[in-house]
Amino acid sequence: MGEQEKKQTVKSTADWVRDRLLTESTGHDWYHIERVTEMAKAIAAEEGADLFVVEMAALLHDLADDKLVASEEEGIQEINNWLVDRSVEKADSAHIIEIIETISFSKGKPLRTLEAKVVQDADRLDAIGAIGIARTFQYAGAKGHVLYDPKANVRTEMTKAEYRSGQGSAIHHFYEKLLLLKDRMNTHTGKKLAESRHAFMEQFLKRFYAEWDGNG
Known part of the structure; x- marks a missing residue:
């Protein structure tokens, strides 16, 4: 996937998430996603992380959160389908899914990659x-x-x-x-x-x- 395709994928993903969460009322709305994404991009630039993976994971991270969806598994499947439909490379798609599945405070799972650490930090900064x-x-x-x-x-x-x-x-x-x-x-x-x-x-x-x- 070339840089222009990545930019288009990020934009379409942002539009999709915005439509899904714009009226969410528990503090996990689109504006939370937007802040986390911008913070994640800034941290990624400082830390040398993969910007595409970070930005996509930040945009999608709450769509499988059990505070917002009935089934975490269904949320992950929906995200995976979205990534496949946009021809995101398998390695990037798997990485994005892994980040979403591991960054939650309540799960307490170890983070394997720098990109996961960046997105988790950005999400946590929006909680304080x-x-x-x-x-x-x-x-x-x-x-x-x-x-x-x-x-x-x-x-x-x-x-x-x-x-x-x-x-x-x-x-x-x-x-x-x-x-x-x-x-x-x-x-x-x-x-x-x-x-x-x-x-x-x-x-x-x-x-x-x-x-x-x-x-x-």
């Missing part, structure tokens, strides 16, 4: 900082989770099913996932970018507790 805070409350509202329950315990070492089905508060999500991400970045670039976003979340939580206690 100001955008991450906003998305946390958007998701909690969509799922009917409470804002904060000071009597509830932070859940640790959860299975994927426990992580997905739990009814923890929005604030608990910071401790169960978001505050852990800074130290789980893969690339040098991702680690640098995570520092300020992590610090912003810590500042937010400090202010949140002050106002919760009537001291803000």
Whole structure:
């Protein structure tokens, strides 16, 4: 596949994903995909990753997410069919699918390639900082989770099913996932970018507790 064909494939894929996720309401909408893709491209340029594989995986990464689709397996099959129909080379297609299947926080699978590490870092960066805070409350509202329950315990070492089905508060999500991400970045670039976003979340939580206690 030549460079011009790759550009056309990226564009048609972006259009397809935009149509699928534009009105998604849990924080995994098209604008999340767009931010992750742009971040992934920037990290890929710094780290020397394959830009086509990174961009395609970033665009498609949520179409097999069990938060959004009834069956992860059906989602993967649909993505694979899309790649085959666009004559993406088998090696690239397999690589893109592998990235999508392994980058989820809840799966905790080891990442084999630089491209997977780049896409995971970009996705995780969109889960922290100001955008991450906003998305946390958007998701909690969509799922009917409470804002904060000071009597509830932070859940640790959860299975994927426990992580997905739990009814923890929005604030608990910071401790169960978001505050852990800074130290789980893969690339040098991702680690640098995570520092300020992590610090912003810590500042937010400090202010949140002050106002919760009537001291803000």
